Amino acid sequence: MARVMLDGVGKVVSVALIEDLKVGDFVVIHVGYALTKIDPEEAERTLAILRELGVAQPEAAS
Amino acid sequence: MKYVDEFRDGKLARTLATEIASAVDPAQSYRFMEFCGGHTHAISRYGLEDMLPTNVQMIHGPGCPVCVLPAGRIDMAIQLAERPEVTLCVYGDLMRVPGSQGASLMRAKARGADVRMVYSTLDAIAIAEQEPDREVVFFAIGFETTTPPTAVAIRLAARKKLGNFTVFCNHVLTPSAIQTILESPEIRDIGRVEIDGFIGPAHVSTVIGTQPYEFFAEEFGQPVVIAGFEPVDVMQAILMLVRQVNDGRHEIENQYIRAVTRGGNVRAKAEVADIFELRDQFEWRGLGPVPYSGLRLKAAYADYDAERRFAMTDITAPDNPACECGSILRGAKKPADCKLFGTVCTPETPMGSCMVSSEGACAAHWTYGRFRDLQRKQAS
Numbered sequence: 023m024a025r026v027m028l029d030g031v032g033k034v035v036s037v038a039l040i041e042d043l044k045v046g047d048f049v050v051i052h053v054g055y056a057l058t059k060i061d062p063e064e065a066e067r068t069l070a071i072l073r074e075l076g077v078a079q080p081e082a083a084s
Numbered sequence: 085m086k087y088v089d090e091f092r093d094g095k096l097a098r099t100l101a102t103e104i105a106s107a108v109d110p111a112q113s114y115r116f117m118e119f120c121g122g123h124t125h126a127i128s129r130y131g132l133e134d135m136l137p138t139n140v141q142m143i144h145g146p147g148c149p150v151c152v153l154p155a156g157r158i159d160m161a162i163q164l165a166e167r168p169e170v171t172l173c174v175y176g177d178l179m180r181v182p183g184s185q186g187a188s189l190m191r192a193k194a195r196g197a198d199v200r201m202v203y204s205t206l207d208a209i210a211i212a213e214q215e216p217d218r219e220v221v222f223f224a225i226g227f228e229t230t231t232p233p234t235a236v237a238i239r240l241a242a243r244k245k246l247g248n249f250t251v252f253c254n255h256v257l258t259p260s261a262i263q264t265i266l267e268s269p270e271i272r273d274i275g276r277v278e279i280d281g282f283i284g285p286a287h288v289s290t291v292i293g294t295q296p297y298e299f300f301a302e303e304f305g306q307p308v309v310i311a312g313f314e315p316v317d318v319m320q321a322i323l324m325l326v327r328q329v330n331d332g333r334h335e336i337e338n339q340y341i342r343a344v345t346r347g348g349n350v351r352a353k354a355e356v357a358d359i360f361e362l363r364d365q366f367e368w369r370g371l372g373p374v375p376y377s378g379l380r381l382k383a384a385y386a387d388y389d390a391e392r393r394f395a396m397t398d399i400t401a402p403d404n405p406a407c408e409c410g411s412i413l414r415g416a417k418k419p420a421d422c423k424l425f426g427t428v429c430t431p432e433t434p435m436g437s438c439m440v441s442s443e444g445a446c447a448a449h450w451t452y453g454r455f456r457d458l459q460r461k462q463a464s
């Protein structure tokens with residue numbers, strides 16, 4: 023079992039389904055279980071691509 | 085919340101909307117099915133359809149766990165709960181799901197059946213331990229996300245030799261449902277469900293990975309983009325689908341790369357494979373019997389199988405004939421097409437399963453969509 027913070031509220035969930043979890047990891051929670059870890063690098067990469075879109079000129083319709 | 089708020093950023097969502105608008109070919113229509121109820125909910129809640137060009141249409145799919153459970157399985161659960169020795173533990177969503185003839189677990193409870201809402205399978209285990217004189221049955225429903233937690237509970241019960249804990253298993257599989265939608269002749273006959281691509285589920289895919297969808301891209305020529313549950317995720321996935329359609333590609337792309345890998349959650353899949361096996365077929369509300377789409381407990385875990393312990397017999401029961409849930413779950417109709425929507429049928433008094441859970445298309449439209457309908461009507 024592990025303690026997680028959900029929007030500032032502490033909650034205890036099962037981590038039986040996840041391997042090598044460390045304190046400070048981000049996880050996806052469903053029905054009281056952590057289902058998977060969130061990869062912070064991939065999250066940042068997705069956001070970086072999106073933010074680039076924000077400054078780029080919209081492409082012409084093809 | 086980290087990695088949530090960023091993906092709820094309205095500005096980013098609008099930028100993506102502009103991007104989608106400039107990417108679409110005005111002469112082409114784009115019909116995308118979001119399989120999963122979580123996406124249906126996000127699309128309604130954030131009004132994403134309003135941000136899309138009119139030729140990009142979202143079709144709601146059957147990925148809402150309580151919606152696809154047929155009335156007969158609810159009737160079976162009610163019969164079980166009415167046994168004096170049984171305590172039935174259920175996820176809260178299930179309480180109001182209509183069985184046949186207006187029956188529900190909520191009504192059964194009001195008549196004295198011992199039905200208890202639990203948040204997690206571990207709560208059901210705790211009840212079984214604390215009340216050894218009760219036959220505690222967990223009413224297990226849902227897709228690949230809720231199956232591993234049920235497996236963990238069964239393994240725990242076996243380890244603790246809990247003789248009074250069983251599971252009424254109704255777990256179903258996402259890929260079989262998608263396949264049925266794509267190849268069922270009946271569904272094709274309706275003619276209205278032309279689909280140009282799928283938004284693949286978020287949580288389900290964290291467990292099964294992207295690999296099971298490769299078949300749909302190859303076999304059916306359908307683009308699939310796995311997407312997270314936040315509005316920015318969904319908009320980005322739609323843009324990715326539009327580009328695939330424009331390029332004539334049909335690939336599996338993963339927008340939710342921060343949580344989903346090709347292989348999924350190996351440990352969770354192993355838990356499930358150890359405890360469950362495929363049923364030859366399982367009935368879905370809206371889709372009918374779907375081959376190899378449901379799970380049951382393996383013989384080695386027969387002691388924990390409620391269907392065996394209580395010699396439960398299958399019940400098939402018709403839905404309320406006026407309810408359009410079936411067509412809505414196949415993507416053939418929209419909630420507003422139903423005569424009962426918002427009049428007889430509301431979340432307080434649901435006549436069909438799609439009005440019960442917040443992931444159901446009717447409930448989502450009731451909560452977030454009907455004011456937009458009204459505004460549109462007034463504007464025209």
Ligand code: SF4
Nearest residue numbers: 407408422429436446
């Ligand atoms: S509005 Fe109610 S009765 Fe109509 S389809 Fe939806 S759930 Fe069924």
